[in-house]
């Protein structure tokens with residue numbers, strides 16, 4: 814009987830812990846980083862050097878076509894930049910470009926590029 818009641822106590826306790834953990838996860842999602850396109854303006858000079866040139870190819874370590882990223886979905890850009898950073902997507906140029914960016918900077922840059930469209934000149938928002 815004693816064993817049974819301690820089992821019940823343990824079960825109740827673990828479900829309490831679990832629900833607190835779930836609450837914290839929800840809280841963390843609510844605090845999700847929001848990108849600020851204007852804050853990215855000072856950070857994209859380097860990107861423009863490759864991504865704003867029509868048909869531009871980067872030649873190191875082999876020839877890569879540089880994709881046009883203006884108008885791409887912000888969440889997609891954010892995910893892609895993080896996958897270069899974490900090495901899940903491999904490209905030595907992009908990896909070094911994003912290696913020192915914070916999550917906030919990635920969110921800002923992603924917001925910036927997502928606000929463009931195919932008519933935006935030189936990948937810049939006015």
Ligand code: HEC
Nearest residue numbers: 859860863871877878879880882890893904906907910922
């Ligand atoms: C030296 C040239 C160069 C610079 C500078 C550069 N990129 Fe890139 N970027 C590339 C190349 C080449 C690729 C394609 C790599 C591949 O195939 O994965 C690429 C790919 C990307 C992609 C993936 C696009 C897709 O849809 O697959 C994103 C997003 C991106 N770059 C964003 C940026 C941002 C933001 C910056 C500035 C912080 C930047 N890049 C700076 C050359 C560059």
